[in-house]
Amino acid sequence: MNEEYAAVIKQVTPLLKDALLTVEGEMLHRPVELDQALREVLRQLGLSVMQAVLEIMSVEMTEQALASDPELTVQHRHAIDVFTVFGAVSVPSPYLWRTGQGVRPAQQQLGLHHGQRSTAVERALTDFGAEESFGQAAARFAEHYGWTLGRTSVLRIVERRAHQAQAYVEQRLEQQAQAFDVPLGIRPGVENLLVELDGCEIRTGILAPAASQDRTPIRGQPKRMRVEQWREVRVGLTRQLDEVEPSYVARMGTYPEVVEQLFQAAVGKGLSSQTLTVAVGDGGNGLREELEVQFPHLQFIYDRPHLKEHLYETAEAMGLMGGDREVWVQRILNSLDQGDCHSVLHELASYRGCGLDRVAQLHKHLGRLADAVHYAEYRARGWPLGSGEVESAHRYIPQKRLKLPGACWSPTTINPMLALRIIRANDWWQDFWAQQPAAAA
Secondary structure, eight states: OOHHHHHHHHHHHHHHHHHHHHHTGGGTTOGGGHHHHHHHHHHHHHHHHHHHHHHHHHHHHHHHHHHHOTTOEEEEEEEEEEEETTEEEEEEEEEEEETTEEEOHHHHTTOOOTTEEOHHHHHHHHHHHTTSOHHHHHHHHHHHHSSOOOHHHHHHHHHHHHHHHHHHHHHHHHHHHGGGGSOTTTOOOOSEEEEEEEEEEEEEEEEEEOSSOOBOTTTOOBOEEEEEEEEEEEEEEEEOTTOSOOEEEEESSOHHHHHHHHHHHHHHTTOOTTOEEEEEEOOOTTHHHHHHHHSSSEEEEEOHHHHHHHHHHHHHHTTOOHHHHHHHHHHHHHHHHTTOHHHHHHHHHTOOSSOHHHHHHHHHHHHHTGGGOOHHHHHHTTOOSSOHHHHHHHIIIIIHHHTOTTOOBOHHHHHHHHHHHHHHHTTOHHHHHHTOOOOOO
């Protein structure tokens, strides 16, 4: 801490101590509650200091403007409200005038505008709004900071910062990816990496003209209705196989778009042209193919729990129940574990009983992924057989915020909000705010 601040704290401490003991004497037998009373005192102190400092700065800027141009005169002595973490501060903002020119020094020199919120306020609101509904974020802010903003104000702040977060994430990933082109002699990269990718559904809604010709009763505008649609959000992670903390990506987009970001994140983890990438996924159409396009030396593993679900569904379609179903599924899994996919495919191709369509579907699915189900070999190498890690990430990256009960998002807001969640998950929060411009009104 700055020595001058430390000296002031040393001077003020005895005064605050005596006042606290005098005013809150009845609370001395409940010392764990004293800090709550002191916090409000410190908030008021901070508000008073901010008021004094901003007043001085505004007056100085005004005097400098008047001194530099004697033709300027004060036309109006307005005041503007600036919101700090301690509360609203009223700052003098005179309007100066000369023929053909008007000047507001507090705005033009200090960058202060009426209704402006400090960066610290917006940072706290963004933090809360990225975790909870905007109404709950406003309530949490009021509890912790002692003053209130409305839900709509919180929404506007968070959405604006979320768009900045999206630009930050995209720029950071693009910068990371540049290391991939560094020659191997300088940057050999890591020996192996793990990547996982999985999707979940988020409810979206857009306003569209209503089917009827009804109009609103006051303005007579055509009525609109909300058209809802579930859209897929994809989350990916990458880490070295012996690492604990992965890097995450998440966006609502196509496989090429999401895998590109996953590749960029992997370069940040050490991916080079000689790295073996172990990818675990659910075998969705196009996923493996896109991973193979963008990742050199890829070994794709078909998520074993996902395959097991397919086998149970197929067994049920075949009419197998109870123990018979369990025996069939386990037999097929044992064959696949040992890499004997050929005999499984032969058995499925020769099947002629009920559920033939479902069996044919499984045959086609396994045929496409026959070289991605050698689970005994993968296990021996220490590779994961399932994508449970990224499935867990779904719960605390997109779903915790974007899948709150009743939530319905504009499609244009989903990726910015996901970017805020990714910044938190990747521990980029401090760096993000260090690069952001000052809060606007």
